[in-house]
Amino acid sequence: MNQPALRISKLTVKSTLEPGAPAIVSEIGFDLRKGEILALVGESGCGKTKTAEAIMGLLPASHWQVTAGAIELNGTDCSDLPPASLRKLRGNEISMIFQEPLTALDPVFSCGHQVSSVLRRHLGSARNEARDRTIKMLQQVGFADPERIFRSYPHQLSGGMRQRVMIAMAMSCRPAVLIADEPTTALDVTTQAQVLDQLTKLGREYGTAILLITHDLGVVAQYADRVMVMLDGVIVETAEVENLFKQPQHPCTRQLLSYTTGAVA
Amino acid sequence: MATEILARRKMRISRSGLTGLVIVIFFFLLAVAVWAGWAGQNWSAADGERWASPGSTWWFGTNQLGQDIFERAVYSVRTAFEIGIVVSLLSTALGAALGAVAGWRSNTLADGTVLWLAGVLDSIPFYLFVAAVAFALQGLPWAMHVAMIATFWTATARLARAEVMKIKSREFVLSARAIGLPSWLILMRHVLPNTLHILLIQASISFVAAIKTEVILSFLGLGVQDGVSWGLMLAESTQEVLAGHFNNFLAASIMLFLLLLGFNLLSDALQDSFDPKQAAL
Amino acid sequence: MPWFLRKLSHGGLLILGVTFISFSLMVWFGPDQTYTLIGKNATTEQIAEVREQLGYNQSFVVRYGHYLADLFTFNLGASNSSGESVNRILQKTIPVTLALMLPGFILGNLLGIALALLATGKKDQWTDRLITGFSVTGMSISFLVVIIFLQVLLCTPYGLNLFPVRGWQVSGLASYLYYVTVPTLSLIFITVGYNTRFFRAVFVEEAGKDHIRTARAYGASTMTILWRHVLKNSLVPIITRFMYTIPLVVISGSLLIESYFGIPGIGKATFDAVTSGDQPVLKAVVGLTAVAFIVIQLFTDFIYKLVDPRIA
Ligand SMILES: Nc1ncnc2c1ncn2[C@@H]1O[C@H](COP(=O)(O)OP(=O)(O)OP(=O)(O)O)[C@@H](O)[C@H]1O
Ligand SMILES: [Mg+2]
Numbered sequence: 001m002n003q004p005a006l007r008i009s010k011l012t013v014k015s016t017l018e019p020g021a022p023a024i025v026s027e028i029g030f031d032l033r034k035g036e037i038l039a040l041v042g043e044s045g046c047g048k049t050k051t052a053e054a055i056m057g058l059l060p061a062s063h064w065q066v067t068a069g070a071i072e073l074n075g076t077d078c079s080d081l082p083p084a085s086l087r088k089l090r091g092n093e094i095s096m097i098f099q100e101p102l103t104a105l106d107p108v109f110s111c112g113h114q115v116s117s118v119l120r121r122h123l124g125s126a127r128n129e130a131r132d133r134t135i136k137m138l139q140q141v142g143f144a145d146p147e148r149i150f151r152s153y154p155h156q157l158s159g160g161m162r163q164r165v166m167i168a169m170a171m172s173c174r175p176a177v178l179i180a181d182e183p184t185t186a187l188d189v190t191t192q193a194q195v196l197d198q199l200t201k202l203g204r205e206y207g208t209a210i211l212l213i214t215h216d217l218g219v220v221a222q223y224a225d226r227v228m229v230m231l232d233g234v235i236v237e238t239a240e241v242e243n244l245f246k247q248p249q250h251p252c253t254r255q256l257l258s259y260t261t262g263a264v265a
Numbered sequence: 266m267a268t269e270i271l272a273r274r275k276m277r278i279s280r281s282g283l284t285g286l287v288i289v290i291f292f293f294l295l296a297v298a299v300w301a302g303w304a305g306q307n308w309s310a311a312d313g314e315r316w317a318s319p320g321s322t323w324w325f326g327t328n329q330l331g332q333d334i335f336e337r338a339v340y341s342v343r344t345a346f347e348i349g350i351v352v353s354l355l356s357t358a359l360g361a362a363l364g365a366v367a368g369w370r371s372n373t374l375a376d377g378t379v380l381w382l383a384g385v386l387d388s389i390p391f392y393l394f395v396a397a398v399a400f401a402l403q404g405l406p407w408a409m410h411v412a413m414i415a416t417f418w419t420a421t422a423r424l425a426r427a428e429v430m431k432i433k434s435r436e437f438v439l440s441a442r443a444i445g446l447p448s449w450l451i452l453m454r455h456v457l458p459n460t461l462h463i464l465l466i467q468a469s470i471s472f473v474a475a476i477k478t479e480v481i482l483s484f485l486g487l488g489v490q491d492g493v494s495w496g497l498m499l500a501e502s503t504q505e506v507l508a509g510h511f512n513n514f515l516a517a518s519i520m521l522f523l524l525l526l527g528f529n530l531l532s533d534a535l536q537d538s539f540d541p542k543q544a545a546l
Numbered sequence: 547m548p549w550f551l552r553k554l555s556h557g558g559l560l561i562l563g564v565t566f567i568s569f570s571l572m573v574w575f576g577p578d579q580t581y582t583l584i585g586k587n588a589t590t591e592q593i594a595e596v597r598e599q600l601g602y603n604q605s606f607v608v609r610y611g612h613y614l615a616d617l618f619t620f621n622l623g624a625s626n627s628s629g630e631s632v633n634r635i636l637q638k639t640i641p642v643t644l645a646l647m648l649p650g651f652i653l654g655n656l657l658g659i660a661l662a663l664l665a666t667g668k669k670d671q672w673t674d675r676l677i678t679g680f681s682v683t684g685m686s687i688s689f690l691v692v693i694i695f696l697q698v699l700l701c702t703p704y705g706l707n708l709f710p711v712r713g714w715q716v717s718g719l720a721s722y723l724y725y726v727t728v729p730t731l732s733l734i735f736i737t738v739g740y741n742t743r744f745f746r747a748v749f750v751e752e753a754g755k756d757h758i759r760t761a762r763a764y765g766a767s768t769m770t771i772l773w774r775h776v777l778k779n780s781l782v783p784i785i786t787r788f789m790y791t792i793p794l795v796v797i798s799g800s801l802l803i804e805s806y807f808g809i810p811g812i813g814k815a816t817f818d819a820v821t822s823g824d825q826p827v828l829k830a831v832v833g834l835t836a837v838a839f840i841v842i843q844l845f846t847d848f849i850y851k852l853v854d855p856r857i858a
Contacts, residue, residue: 056763062670084767091764098763103756107856108778118764153855169764281679385563388839389832390797396820397568397828401575473685480688481802485817499690503806506698507711518691525686533682 003075004031005209006177010069013054025233037210039220042230048213052179092122094177095170101163105154112150115169137168160191174206181213229253282534288527296346305340326512337493338516344494352475356414357468360421368429383419399487421467428460462539469532495521557840564836572828617833623826632830643800643811650733658741666749684739693732712808748783752776781853789846
């Protein structure tokens with residue numbers, strides 16, 4: 001019963017296009033406990049997104065070589081599952097929110113269509129049922145006029161609104177795990193807080209464990225339970241949030257901390 | 266400058282690109298041999314029997330008039346290169362020049378005029394245009410070339426224009442303008458060399474288009490006037506094949522295919538090496 | 547300026563350019579019809595009379611003005627060679643050409659799209675390489691070679707001898723299929739390489755977009771991604787190519803196919819008109835193609851709005 005929602009061990013990502021180059025993610029491992037919010041922080045380009053994409057199985061084998069000791073979702077290892085079974089998990093048991101809200105949604109389908117097709121795909125819902133549920137989800141992520149949002153196309157919405165549609169889509173099947181890749185980096189400060197509040201609130205409600213990728217230690221302090229620090233594709237430090245702020249172990253962590261406090265001061 | 270830019274982009278030529286290059290070089294050497302008078306000189310003499318089979322005297326057999334098909338096919342390599350080189354160089358140069366001016370002065374009258382002219386030429390059915398030019402310049406052996414150059418430049422101009430507009434706003438151009446270098450110098454020194462990869466690809470595409478067009482035009486009687494070409498050989502063969510004589514057709518079409526394939530492989534490889542698309546599902 | 551006015555003025559300028567160039571080339575510098583009409587040993591007066599009839603004695607500007615005026619009033623006149631009214635010629639030949647070219651044109655595009663989707667789904671795998679290799683091969687074969695080859699293969703005793711070598715005597719579905727098959731196969735063969743390659747480039751570009759990654763992260767299968775997301779997002783370039791090549795394939799393509807197979811369509815009529823200097827026919831064909839282009843452009847912009855919600 002105490003197994004983690006997500007267990008990663010020895011995950012390595014290499015580019016097959018540059019065979020000699022060092023691994024972009026090398027031999028990282030961690031446990032994401034049920035219902036917790038685990039932050040992954042690190043400088044731009046350190047490999048956070050690639051880690052997330054590798055866990056989701058989004059890196060095409062023709063360009064990326066992904067090896068893992070294990071990728072366990074609720075105790076079952078997914079690293080050897082056939083593609084069809086993997087697809088059943090994606091968006092259902094494990095979902096992801098992307099860094100770029102402006103381009104993450106398909107421009108030629110309405111937002112409602114995109115959310116409800118995930119529901120229909122995974123839960124086998126009928127069209128009307130999926131529609132009702134989508135509208136409820138849109139309401140849950142804070143839209144006052146979910147009907148209108150349902151009909152809107154992505155380009156008619158602001159970045160923050162699109163990211164909330166994305167959250168609705170990610171949480172619609174009540175996944176066990178959500179990977180949120182810098183969900184608010186592209187948004188302005190007030191929107192950031194709103195989006196993160198909504199996200200964490202829904203996470204608590206559904207018991208979803210969240211891997212929150214960010215480079216903002218302020219966000220970490222406010223929302224996360226634990227935090228991992230990544231440097232050049234390696235996790236250099238894992239700690240409870242309070243401990244990290246009190247006694248950072250790794251020089252890189254101290255540097256990250258100094259940026260944040262510097263920005264605040 | 267040019268080589269420097271080519272080297273800066275990572276050139277990785279694929280195996281098929283290399284095959285293409287080898288084929289093109291082989292044909293080019295053949296063309297040189299014809300120019301130098303070492304091969305294909307006996308293309309017009311009708312000194313064999315009609316429709317002789319391939320053998321040691323007539324490697325590829327003879328045609329309706331008893332002419333040596335091998336000699337004709339080889340001499341046609343020269344014709345193909347002459348047409349290809351003239352048309353691809355001039356149409357690419359014209360397209361580059363007009364495209365550069367349009368891009369540099371984008372949204373001005375000059376730009377509008379170039380775009381308008383390109384639009385007009387693209388809206389006239391191609392073979393109709395060529396036929397009309399061939400007629401207007403009757404007697405001139407260059408009519409076909411002129412027609413092709415006059416229409417092939419539009420694609421290059423559009424691409425060059427878009428690229429120049431992109432480059433125009435880059436720092437090195439902005440700083441060159443800031444220190445007061447004249448426009449033409451900036452264009453020649455900084456902008457055009459950076460469009461070289463596009464021009465190279467376009468030139469090789471136009472080369473293929475020119476050779477293919479020559480075939481059709483020669484069949485329609487608007488192409489090569491004196492001399493011999495694969496197009497003329499194919500035109501002759503349209504009658505012969507119905508009588509069951511395929512040597513002329515096979516010789517011309519296979520050589521034509523090989524040369525076109527070589528160029529297509531080469532230009533594909535060039536495109537890939539300049540613009541590698543990473544996506545995969 | 548409102549959208550349609552801008553389009554219209556753009557179209558007007560285009561028509562002016564097209565007619566000007568074709569007038570200069572085909573009429574002003576085109577073949578002189580005097581002697582074809584009255585024979586070699588005519589008197590000076592006869593010659594002068596015919597030249598006046600044909601308008602040869604007037605200035606460039608006047609003749610171009612007449613040319614435009616005739617075009618806009620659809621006063622197309624009669625063919626100089628056959629005396630038949632141009633309207634009648636168009637009515638007779640255009641349906642033949644459409645019946646001849648459209649099946650091959652549509653199938654060539656559909657086949658290209660299907661192969662390109664397949665290649666995109668299997669990008670960098672052997673299926674993709676095979677399809678890419680196939681399309682480069684197709685692009686390297688001359689139209690004329692394809693026609694001759696298929697003719698020998700399908701229409702002569704040296705091959706299967708199933709179809710007619712040339713001609714067009716269509717009176718029903720069976721005879722239509724009998725005459726249209728070989729030209730259609732030629733057209734598919736010749737266009738599918740270029741189409742596949744073009745569509746593959748479009749699809750591969752679309753498949754690299756962020757929202758495709760999203761679809762995959764939410765469990766969409768490769769099929770769903772290709773058929774829904776990639777295809778629907780590519781509709782604008784697909785429609786553009788489709789619409790803009792219609793006039794070119796129908797006129798330029800038919801010119802060769804019809805001359806080769808002896809089919810009495812608009813392409814053959816046009817080519818005959820060019821070589822004999824039959825101005826009324828040329829006038830009509832060029833004017834109509836230009837107008838067709840502009841109508842198609844307006845129409846295409848309209849379709850864009852239907853398929854892409856971002857285009858307002
Ligand atoms: N398509 C690619 N081909 C080769 N290398 C890549 C590619 N995409 C990313 N990389 C490399 O992988 C490394 C990790 O990239 P990643 O996107 O995971 O960084 P990140 O930590 O998410 O950064 P950011 O905070 O800016 O989003 C980067 O150094 C980058 O250079
Ligand atoms: Mg990232």
